[in-house]
Amino acid sequence: MEKLMAALKAQIVEQLNLQEVKPEEIGDDQPLFKEGLGLDSIDALELIVLLQQNYNIRIANPEQGPEIFRSVRTMAEFITAQQTKQ
């Protein structure tokens, strides 16, 4: 899980071009949106593409989005769960 979260942080910084943020500065449980990392709806789309590109995971139910993308940890848990299913 730790390894996956570290990889995710690096991918988020790269995909969203977060110029002033270092991957290690993102907390495992830090909210990604609004008051946390400050991401917005366009970033949410970028994160969906990130999951497809890097982990071959499609989000079937868009209503799950807020839950999956709450933090790096929730993203990692979702990826792990999906990979287990596959």
Next chain:
Amino acid sequence: MSIYIQGTGCVSPLETAAEGPFPAVVNPAYDGARLKVSDPDYKQWIDIKQIRRMSRIIKMGVAAAKLSLQEAGVEKPDAIITGTAYGCLDDTGVFLTKMINQQEEMLTPTSFIQSTHNTVAGQIALMLSCHAYNNTFVHKGFSFESALLDSIMILKEGKSKHILMGAMDELTTHSFNIISRFNRFKKEPVTHTELLHSTTPGTVAGEGAACFVLGTEKGDNSHARLTGLTTSYKPGSTAEIAADIIAFLAVHEIAQEDIDLLITGRNGDSEGDIWYDHVERTLFPDQAVGCFKHLCGEYPTAASFGMWVGCKVLSSGQVPADVLFKGNTPEKIKKILIYNHYKGTHHSLILLTGC
């Protein structure tokens, strides 16, 4: 009705992205036949969270817009009008490359959103929360002039007080390589001091953004009035453009000798400069002549940089040594005619008057 240029802002290969006079040090960095913008620290105008999504042209356009609004003392204009020939070329390239590489699947939204021609005007409006008229003109070598014409017409309707208008174009490695195939650029090394005297075909590629706040009232920082504008598409000969210039001046009740400074779009291309040679020789043999494309390079909206130079000359009453091409600085500079053409097809005349 007079139209005043209340504020100007410019991002170019020179250190122009600051309020104040024409830069004292002029040393554009020629990279072969290519001139790149000297990027200022864009964070002084753009929030760090927004800047990460912006390509260079958006940052250039926003910076020029903010500078011009700042100088004019205007927070929110009544209209935002831009001109661009190439639009957001870099992001268009990013998006198209991803389309090909990823076989049209899993495309990210950011580069698509930022790839449209009206992105710059839209981004400025978003940053200013300006819901007013917003338009972008994409007409090759007349993109800037079309935006200018629209601004003039709106101001003449009397419903708008301040209009933010400008033009921007960026050059990418990809576009430079493509345009180079048409032999548009110099093959031999050249410097900015040599370019205008070159006798070979081709010029130097450039890029930049220049914005202006236009209004019907004289502002604290207004130094110029936009007195006239006209365009001529594919004039048949140098004699025809000379006749067009005489007619243009006559419409504005100005004699040729009333022009204190002629600023031309001379770019060192032996094939294109014959237009300027003819006009200088036959219409303005005794006047001082200034040039600007050795400082910004050639691009479809370069006339906007020429107009910015004209504004700086009128505000200071001086012609910078690096701008003066022929003659001596006139004792008084009241009227400036800017004559520019792009690729010999798109010719434009802009008349500025001091105030």
